[in-house]
Amino acid sequence: MQALQLVAPGTIEVRDVPVPAIAPDEVLVRVAGAGLCHSDLHILHTPDWPALNVTLGHETAGHVAALGANVSGFAEGDPVLVYLVWACGVCRQCVAGRDNVCATTGGRLGLPPGPGLGPDGGMAEYIKVNQRFLEPLGDLDPVRAAPLADAGLTSMHAINGARHRLDPGATAVVIGVGGLGHVGLQILAATTGARLIAVDTSEQKLEIARGHGADLVIKTDADTAQRILDETSGYGADAVFDFVGVQPTVDLATQVIAPDGALRLVGLGGGGFPYRADAATAPLPWGVDVRRPYAGTRSDQRQVIDLAKQGKVSVDVTTYPLADGPRAFADLEAGTVPGRAVLVP
Ligand SMILES: [Zn+2]
Ligand SMILES: [Zn+2]
Known part of the structure; x- marks a missing residue:
């Protein structure tokens, strides 16, 4: 064969x-x-x-x-x-x-x-x-x-592990509308009451996101983080799913996650962020929980x-x-x- x-x-x-x-x-x-x-x-x-x-x-x-x-x-x-x-x-x-x-x-x-x-x-x-x-x-x-x-x-598992932050009224950001992201959006749309923001570099993939339940799509540029903060009254998104994991997407994820937010780093693109156990740990707000879910x-x-x-x-x-x-x-x-x-x- x-x-x-x-x-x-x-x-x-x-x-x-x-x-x-x-x-x-x-x-x-x-x-x-x-x-x-x-x-x-x-x-x-x-x-x-x-x-x-x-x-x-x-x-x-x-x-x-x-x-x-x-x-x-x-x-x-x-x-x-x-x-x-x-x-x-x-x-x-x-x-x-x-x-x-x-x-x-x-x-x-x-x-x-x-x-x-x-x-x-x-x-x-x-x-x-x-x-x-x-x-x-x-x-x-x-x-x-x-x-x-x-x-x-994998997208089901990442979402199931963040349900405590996906109540109606919440905002969830999906970064990367590829193989996982376009399925993740559908799961979020079908099983949560969250408002869904999809982010991608490709207009074609944002079109796919529109068809799969995204309430707002954003083509990545230098203002993406500010745009998401503006959409959430400056507070940030309750859940962020980074299905890419490269440095620019991890940066975006940490810049827009809300206090007590669920930050899910699913894509294995090699990006990272500094973390210290101190009172001024940039870039994370208080209470954020970070997870690297597997399968x-x-x-x-x-x-x-x-x-x-x-x-x-x-x-x-x-x-x-x-x-x-x-x-x-x-x-x-x-x-x-x-x-x-x-x-x-
Ligand atoms: Zn076993
Ligand atoms: Zn795989």
Whole structure:
């Protein structure tokens, strides 16, 4: 079968590899769509990324093609989503519903394994998955649903962790209307009473934001922070979701967060800000809580699938044939993909 693999740091290639053999508790999934994420670019450009000759793709959906001897509850042809967090399921964190920070498989500073991040991922004709990590998709189209495994999951988790600041009357700022941001806006619109401000550098992406529930869109310029402060009577936004994480967006986020605000740094663009435990800690107002959320819990995953089934969340996808995967990577890097790029084998 064809698979898009990381063959060396900085180099991806669509190769011929064997169809994976499944263990008794595994399911072979015929991939319908595999989303392409900024993390894939991060993996591509990490000089010492440890998992070479691994199939990329951590946003995968498809149809059950074969069942291991011990698998129950699935039948051939079922549409399924592959959950990103391959946690142990039995440690104290997992049983408390925090499987995204599994103590056994992730530990204090690591991550639980996930497809395309160690084990082979979904940018291939087939993927093998332990049955524990499959979510039924019902009537959802697996090509359009694939990004729910990360763009949907991660934005759902970031928002669920900020609900105490998203009451009616609140203002939420979404920075970056890309794969995650355009889904995050829809989740916020569907599940909160907050006023939504979307910020992006691209007029095209702001148009997408308008269509997905933003009450106000702002094209980034030197006055963006002041504009948001003016919109909130100088007090700032109750919640800020930075889905980009580069220095200018982190600067903006810290300049507009309100006292007691929920500052969520989701994008991994490498930006930062100084913090000191003193009375004059610029740039943060008092009471701000900062979080670097990772992926999401199984419950977050179910919730965003349910929102999609209700038609309240839909991913804008731009499809590429799997063989054109390298072109999709280049387009994502150039920032020209509207919504989410999805590779279709
Ligand atoms: Zn990702
Ligand atoms: Zn665990």
